[in-house]
Amino acid sequence: MWGSTLAVADCTDTKPKKKKDIRDYNDADMARLLEEWEKDDDIEEGDLPEHKRSPPPIDFSKVDPSKPEELLMMSKKGKTLMLFASVSGNPTEKETEEITSLWQGSLFNANFDVQRFVVGSNRVIFMLRDGSYAWEVKDFLINQDRCEDVTVEGQNHVGVAQNDGDQHGHVTARMGNQFAHGHY
Secondary structure (H helix, E strand, O other): OOOOOOOOOOOOOOOOOOOOOHHHOOHHHHHHHHHHHHHOOOOOHHHOOHHHOOOOOOOHHHOOOOOHHHHHHHHOOOOOEEEEEEEOOOOOHHHHHHHHHHHHHHHHHOOOOEEEEEOOOOEEEEEEOOHHHHHHHHHHHHOOOOEEEEEEOOEEEEOHHHHHOOOOOOOOOOOOHHHHOOOO
16 A cells, blocks of 8 residues: 655745834825834823714703703813904004903903913914803903904804994903903
């Protein structure tokens, strides 16, 4: 009888695979590398970009159904929000810069983290890191002598200047008193 023998040939390459030079990586290689790095990476919630963070839970038992702004305030907690404000009296961009700088200073003194961007001769954006404070900031702004209006979340709120027809173009000593004395 003939004996049968089975020969197994090892077809794997015994040479170590040559690594690709980082300078030769294309976009797909870079994406794979990034994915590899992030796979085992434990990123804390606070370090994630805002759009990837989980929203804080809203306790509906604390919400007064007759005050829809409260629900909005709770839903904007910890999220960036922008308010738009208009300065009355047809000011120049420099005047708008000066007036809104005073407003920002008063808000800063009241411990509100607000950034300001002048976007027109009478228009400014106030950016808040925590949107839940937007309605308090709005209340402060609409009570300023030169504030024509404030827009928060698409809702326009009329300022003192528009109500009084204040078009004389000066800033009075009342500016900032509400926050300067801690009444906010």
